[in-house]
Amino acid sequence: MNTQTLIATRERISPYIHNTPIFTSHLLDDMIGSKLFFKCENFQKMGAFKMRGAINAILQLSEAQQQRGVVTHSSGNFAQALSLAAKNLKVPAYIVMPKNAPKVKKDAVMGYGGRITVCESTLLAREVAAEKIVTDKGATFIHPSNDLNVILGNATAGMELLQAHSDLNAIVTPVGGGGLIAGTALAAHYFGSHCKTIGGEPQIVNDAYRSLQSGQIETNTTVHTIADGLRTHLGDINFPIIKQHVDHIICVEEDEIVKALKLLWERLKIVVEPSSAVAFAAVLKNKSYFKDQSVGIILSGGNVDLETIKFS
Amino acid sequence: MNTQTLIATRERISPYIHNTPIFTSHLLDDMIGSKLFFKCENFQKMGAFKMRGAINAILQLSEAQQQRGVVTHSSGNFAQALSLAAKNLKVPAYIVMPKNAPKVKKDAVMGYGGRITVCESTLLAREVAAEKIVTDKGATFIHPSNDLNVILGNATAGMELLQAHSDLNAIVTPVGGGGLIAGTALAAHYFGSHCKTIGGEPQIVNDAYRSLQSGQIETNTTVHTIADGLRTHLGDINFPIIKQHVDHIICVEEDEIVKALKLLWERLKIVVEPSSAVAFAAVLKNKSYFKDQSVGIILSGGNVDLETIKFS
Missing domain, CATH: 3.40.50.1100 (Rossmann fold)
Incomplete structure (x- = not known):
């Protein structure tokens, strides 16, 4: 650094x-x-501002990684940011959202081209769902802040x-x-x-x-x-x-x-x-x-x- | 033109x-x-946008007219615009406002240095009050839009x-x-x-x-x-x-x-x-x-x- x-x-x-x-x-x-x-x-x-980190994280992946896509679990701005950043780079974005997330937020993610996986509204359920996408699709998990x-x-x-x-x-x-x-x-x-x-x-x-x-x-x-x-x-x-x-x-x-x-x-x-x-x-x-x-x-x-x- | x-x-x-x-x-x-x-x-x-018209109207007055000041009757944006424009040009601004005008609007006019005259809330009362300022102070009346x-x-x-x-x-x-x-x-x-x-x-x-x-x-x-x-x-x-x-x-x-x-x-x-x-x-x-x-x-x-x- x-x-x-x-x-x-x-x-x-x-x-x-x-x-x-x-x-x-x-x-x-x-x-x-x-x-x-x-x-x-x-x-x-x-x-x-979330757009800044999302785009940088995707750009740092290899071409092979980009083709397999990115995944995150978020019901907020990072879900939208990762979806739009991925769309701009022609990368699939898998977004895990709790089933009780507001429709307006799901619509926003879908509007930016994110592919939503709905899960139970616990942190464990979200992590399990994201991990499954990592395993099934070979997608790279990107944490919203860490x-x-x-x-x-x-x-x-x-x-x-x-x-x-x-x-x-x-x-x-x-x-x-x-x-x-x-x-x-x-x-x-x-x-x-x-x-x-x-x-x-x-x-x-x-x-x-x-x-x-x-x-x-x-x-x-x-x-x-x-x-x-x-x-x-x-x-x-x-x-x-x-x-x-x-x-x-x-x-x-x-x-x-x-x-x-x-x-x-x-x-x-x-x-x-x-x-x-x-x-x-x-x-x-x-x-x-x-x-x-x-x-x-x-x-x-x-x-x-x-x-x-x-x-x- | x-x-x-x-x-x-x-x-x-x-x-x-x-x-x-x-x-x-x-x-x-x-x-x-x-x-x-x-x-x-x-x-x-x-x-x-009212600031544009207000400043132009004052700038078109003679120096003697500017010294005597400007007057309008308004409870909206033009009252604030004329007050601020006049303040910027060091010209007195007399604002006629109906007595039922919201305090927040009176405060805004005073914040920009406008001198408020309160009158009854009829158009006639406003015109009479403005005319009196024109007569007493030699101020120039400026209409908000006409x-x-x-x-x-x-x-x-x-x-x-x-x-x-x-x-x-x-x-x-x-x-x-x-x-x-x-x-x-x-x-x-x-x-x-x-x-x-x-x-x-x-x-x-x-x-x-x-x-x-x-x-x-x-x-x-x-x-x-x-x-x-x-x-x-x-x-x-x-x-x-x-x-x-x-x-x-x-x-x-x-x-x-x-x-x-x-x-x-x-x-x-x-x-x-x-x-x-x-x-x-x-x-x-x-x-x-x-x-x-x-x-x-x-x-x-x-x-x-x-x-x-x-x-x-």
Whole structure:
């Protein structure tokens, strides 16, 4: 792992992704007392940063592996990202989804050409179903966040931020499975100039915060956060990177996430998903820490079920 | 009025406004069977195209007039636009607002430095209050839509669209007071190559549609549309331009507006106000008319009270 690894990753995936715009807002800057740079991954292909890691992981397979296809189990953005990335590269994508996954999510995966295998809604059932596809089809399993090539692909969002604003004092990302913050931490380490990587995590699923405290991977006993992309926990590949390169994680309450979400929609005039708002909520909660700093914030995605969002 | 008038307008106002981005979406293109170019005036300063007309109207005043200030009566985007434009030019802005105007709108005007005069909530009371400010302060009254300099300023959005995509077959805008569609029609006439201007209007306040039918300015008997920026009627300055240069107006039902709004939020990942969705709703409703065409759609603004929007 070195600077060249990341540069090669960016070159490899750039034909397949958007270099997403970076938005700013005088009003939000004044509110925080910082200069904020919002990396709008809601405008990424399929609506989330996950496209970066998915495409990189597939591109790193041999031609023979690509022909046999890729498999993952996810009901969220990574299922869609892997499906679209695979479609773009003419690779079969097998997606294991629990039978209770919302129809809208199944439709989205199918819309991107993913081949769905339905299973019971337990982690064990999902793993068994994925393993069977690996055995039957010779497909390669790709984990949504605990995969080095996925992490390296994700790193390119932070690289683009630092390419545009090399003097950032910190980049803040949401923390779920750890794939985005690990990649961002590598970007900040290799391309920043004393640029810290800081996480925002919902208090009620703060496994990553507790993992950094205890030194081992912790899990959650509940999934009841509005930030539905952040319910997962860290893995053995991303946790060492996070331990080494992430400065700290800020936990935020549910009402703070909703408040941050509303501010982003109202002031930036963009639709981001609640998980994205967690990073901004962390900055809002710690204004004094970020005072007079230049801060990058990765808005991770914009795939949101509008019917479930209520601000009143 | 000629090409040079419009070019001079664009040069005059360009230091004070954003050349807003133009968004595209493969999915929406496939849905319509056209190539759509969305001009994102939700990202304009203060969140709406109204900034263009407001700044142009003030810049066309003499220095002595500017010192005495400007006045308008509005409870919507133009009140905020005139306030911010005036602030940027160090000109006093007097805004007449009905006493029942929402606090959030009064706060927004005050936030941009506008000086509010509260009056009874009738048109007569508003006109009397504005006239008194004209007399007392020597301020110049600027109408939100029925003012040639406002119309010319508004025309610059369509000019920017045509500068980027000179082969547009049509530009579609929402129709309220007529200031945006009149300006857009001038842009299409002077800078387009057989580019039609088409309006979208809520069926229940379709005064402009009826005005084009009857040949005289019609009014509405209700204001109960979700597209709260489109409740006003045409004026004697913009109507002749509309009669001469607008191809036709498409009326849409309220549920069609909400459906179009949801699609824009979901697919473009941007927050636009219901009035903006009316233009897209008109295209959605008339797919066959626009088939295989290149169509510009002006998304007029993004100032929306999120607490009032319900998609479920």
